Amino acid sequence: MRTSATAQEVARLARVSQSAVSRTFTPGASVSDATRERVVAAAKTLGYRPNALARSLITRRSHIVALVMGYLQNQFYPLVIQQLSQLLQREGYHVLMFISDENETDGALAEILQYQVDAIVIASAMLSQDLAQQCVDSGVPVVLFNRLPDVDTTRPHTISVSSDNHEGGRLVAQHLVERGHRRIAFLAGLENSSTNVERERGFVEGLRDAGHSVWKRAVGHYSFERAQAATLELFEGTERPDALFAANDHMAIAAMDVLRHQLGLRVPQDVSVVGFDDVPQAAWGSYQLTTVVQDVPAMVEATVTLLKERMDNTAPARSIVIGCRLMERGSVRAAPSASSARASVRRKANVSPATRS
Amino acid sequence: MRTSATAQEVARLARVSQSAVSRTFTPGASVSDATRERVVAAAKTLGYRPNALARSLITRRSHIVALVMGYLQNQFYPLVIQQLSQLLQREGYHVLMFISDENETDGALAEILQYQVDAIVIASAMLSQDLAQQCVDSGVPVVLFNRLPDVDTTRPHTISVSSDNHEGGRLVAQHLVERGHRRIAFLAGLENSSTNVERERGFVEGLRDAGHSVWKRAVGHYSFERAQAATLELFEGTERPDALFAANDHMAIAAMDVLRHQLGLRVPQDVSVVGFDDVPQAAWGSYQLTTVVQDVPAMVEATVTLLKERMDNTAPARSIVIGCRLMERGSVRAAPSASSARASVRRKANVSPATRS
DNA sequence: CTGAAAGCGCTTACAG
DNA sequence: CTGAAAGCGCTTACAG
Numbered sequence: 001m002r003t004s005a006t007a008q009e010v011a012r013l014a015r016v017s018q019s020a021v022s023r024t025f026t027p028g029a030s031v032s033d034a035t036r037e038r039v040v041a042a043a044k045t046l047g048y049r050p051n052a053l054a055r056s057l058i059t060r061r062s063h064i065v066a067l068v069m070g071y072l073q074n075q076f077y078p079l080v081i082q083q084l085s086q087l088l089q090r091e092g093y094h095v096l097m098f099i100s101d102e103n104e105t106d107g108a109l110a111e112i113l114q115y116q117v118d119a120i121v122i123a124s125a126m127l128s129q130d131l132a133q134q135c136v137d138s139g140v141p142v143v144l145f146n147r148l149p150d151v152d153t154t155r156p157h158t159i160s161v162s163s164d165n166h167e168g169g170r171l172v173a174q175h176l177v178e179r180g181h182r183r184i185a186f187l188a189g190l191e192n193s194s195t196n197v198e199r200e201r202g203f204v205e206g207l208r209d210a211g212h213s214v215w216k217r218a219v220g221h222y223s224f225e226r227a228q229a230a231t232l233e234l235f236e237g238t239e240r241p242d243a244l245f246a247a248n249d250h251m252a253i254a255a256m257d258v259l260r261h262q263l264g265l266r267v268p269q270d271v272s273v274v275g276f277d278d279v280p281q282a283a284w285g286s287y288q289l290t291t292v293v294q295d296v297p298a299m300v301e302a303t304v305t306l307l308k309e310r311m312d313n314t315a316p317a318r319s320i321v322i323g324c325r326l327m328e329r330g331s332v333r334a335a336p337s338a339s340s341a342r343a344s345v346r347r348k349a350n351v352s353p354a355t356r357s
Numbered sequence: 358m359r360t361s362a363t364a365q366e367v368a369r370l371a372r373v374s375q376s377a378v379s380r381t382f383t384p385g386a387s388v389s390d391a392t393r394e395r396v397v398a399a400a401k402t403l404g405y406r407p408n409a410l411a412r413s414l415i416t417r418r419s420h421i422v423a424l425v426m427g428y429l430q431n432q433f434y435p436l437v438i439q440q441l442s443q444l445l446q447r448e449g450y451h452v453l454m455f456i457s458d459e460n461e462t463d464g465a466l467a468e469i470l471q472y473q474v475d476a477i478v479i480a481s482a483m484l485s486q487d488l489a490q491q492c493v494d495s496g497v498p499v500v501l502f503n504r505l506p507d508v509d510t511t512r513p514h515t516i517s518v519s520s521d522n523h524e525g526g527r528l529v530a531q532h533l534v535e536r537g538h539r540r541i542a543f544l545a546g547l548e549n550s551s552t553n554v555e556r557e558r559g560f561v562e563g564l565r566d567a568g569h570s571v572w573k574r575a576v577g578h579y580s581f582e583r584a585q586a587a588t589l590e591l592f593e594g595t596e597r598p599d600a601l602f603a604a605n606d607h608m609a610i611a612a613m614d615v616l617r618h619q620l621g622l623r624v625p626q627d628v629s630v631v632g633f634d635d636v637p638q639a640a641w642g643s644y645q646l647t648t649v650v651q652d653v654p655a656m657v658e659a660t661v662t663l664l665k666e667r668m669d670n671t672a673p674a675r676s677i678v679i680g681c682r683l684m685e686r687g688s689v690r691a692a693p694s695a696s697s698a699r700a701s702v703r704r705k706a707n708v709s710p711a712t713r714s
Numbered sequence: 715c716t717g718a719a720a721g722c723g724c725t726t727a728c729a730g
Numbered sequence: 731c732t733g734a735a736a737g738c739g740c741t742t743a744c745a746g
Contacts, residue, residue, distance in 0.1 A: 086458060280430060379740065380742095
């Protein structure tokens with residue numbers, strides 16, 4: 001069934017040695033033009049392509065990078081898959097995809113390692129630290145994408161690429177305080193994920209520096225459904241939050257839908273909402289979500305840079321943190337309304353052009 | 358750097374032959390319990406894992422399946438990635454991801470083939486027929502996912518899994534006609550994609566059978582931005598469509614945002630909107646999009662079934678078409694309003710529970 | 715059950 | 731520049 005020709009067959013047809021065939025397909029190897037032409041012609045008639053598996057066996061480089069992901073409902077991750085695989089492809093690598101299932105991760109990881117991958121990228125806030133550690137232990141370069149290594153795992157081999165989540169959290173705090181919010185709620189993601197921890201820490205610090213604090217808190221576990229439930233929880237009772245910071249856009253959108261369509265509240269008139277990530281949906285007309293931008297292209301580029309450094313051992317191990325910025329859209333009110341904020345400050349109307357409806 | 362132990366080293370430590378080590382890790386091979394125990398112990402101390410590349414070289418089975426995708430903004434495709442890779446993983450396969458870039462597809466495909474993949478799944482409505490043909494020509498089993506082979510490529514090797522897009526189109530036509538719509542617009546996807554062709558054909562036939570026809574048509578190329586532009590085009594002029602069928606949810610959502618936030622129209626009171634796919638966003642509170650459900654789990658299962666049939670050659674080549682059904686949400690009006698449909702039929706109010714807002 | 719040996723398809727010193 | 735040869739780490743008849 002596997003009818004593809006071998007180098008041996010090409011050699012026979014071209015009347016050269018098998019070495020010559022190999023050299024023809026090895027950039028930089030020395031072959032005369034005459035030989036090369038004969039080989040190329042023979043290869044063409046036979047439909048020959050070098051067997052990458054055999055090559056990897058002897059070069060000890062598979063040019064395969066494993067990409068480990070969890071939940072793809074959050075559009076942030078498809079973005080990462082797309083951009084990262086395209087860049088890796090351009091760099092001559094191939095992506096072995098691995099969707100982890102919480103349960104059967106260990107066995108599947110073992111299988112990944114059997115494929116002699118040159119490196120592993122772990123891009124999931126939800127992944128067990130255990131799995132990450134196993135990867136590191138295997139001796140294959142590992143880059144944690146969008147998550148920091150646990151403190152007790154900080155070794156030279158554990159490198160990471162992430163946004164400055166702490167700074168992002170501060171930006172949100174400052175923004176909400178500036179807009180006059182006082183009853184500010186936080187919708188947390190996964191409690192033990194570094195993204196959630198850092199965003200919350202920055203947020204809490206930012207509020208504290210302005211003399212405020214988190215007024216109410218609930219946990220959405222980065223899940224759409226649980227974020228909806230958590231939003232109901234935050235808004236039960238008579239005194240409601242006047243602003244909500246969700247630890248990612250995915251949850252912020254879930255929250256907005258609950259606020260508007262289940263609780264009958266207006267965003268941003270009754271409640272301001274801020275997210276984190278800047279996924280494509282955040283820009284959609286129905287949400288116009290103000291959010292913290294994670295610079296995916298920069299994160300992806302940094303990942304590939306680190307990967308190559310690790311694989312070539314050309315530089316000491318290091319991690320990279322990418323800066324964030326706030327993207328203001330229409331989900332945060334321009335000025336406090338006296339009724340909801342009990343603040344009678346009135347500011348100039350600052351209606352975003354995109355907000356008219 | 359690559360410090361992982363080899364079977365030879367394990368054999369030495371266990372004082373057995375290298376064959377015995379191999380047999381221990383080959384399910385079904387005959388090894389005595391005593392030998393197996395010694396080998397397993399030695400393997401454990403050395404951290405040995407069989408090298409899958411070397412194994413593939415000799416067994417002529419890589420257990421790698423290539424997954425070729427295009428655009429991931431449409432949430433349908435991440436769903437497919439997730440479900441398909443999880444099922445393939447459970448079946449002992451690994452997914453080599455390939456995001457095609459319209460341009461550099463050919464070279465990258467050649468690389469995929471070098472990795473001796475056992476099969477290729479092409480899951481993109483946007484992929485050039487050329488690429489699909491190349492895959493088929495390579496002799497590796499190819500399954501077209503969510504697209505049909507071109508007529509002139511229909512060979513035993515070109516097998517596909519798709520929804521009954523034609524039937525889906527008919528369902529939408531019937532539904533819109535039943536709800537009293539007469540000025541019905543169609544927002545087309547990629548003109549030459551089989552999904553678009555089939556959905557439109559079914560839609561046109563369904564309207565025709567009811568004595569109607571498509572009132573206006575524009576092309577969104579399955580792109581969010583182009584769908585937005587196409588929507589503006591459809592709704593310019595004084596006589597506007599009273600219903601819109603978009604060839605997928607991704608475009609339907611783009612259209613809804615334009616209708617509501619740029620044109621100030623209400624959905625469904627002023628315009629009904631129907632999509633196709635039933636992506637997670639279709640169920641979001643802001644859209645409540647009525648749509649045709651593509652049964653992704655069934656499609657994925659069918660894909661793996663066909664893949665295995667092809668790889669084992671256990672059954673004649675065949676394609677599978679999965680049935681569709683209409684998921685009614687809130688984006689289609691319950692009864693015709695006299696003003697917009699010029700139909701004075703009045704039907705019983707049929708308010709969906711999800712529509713209150 | 716077990717081991718020696720051939721061989722999967724390649725790359726890469728080594729001589730010439 | 732070129733070819734013969736060794737070897738990457740495995741599996742699998744083949745004898746025993």
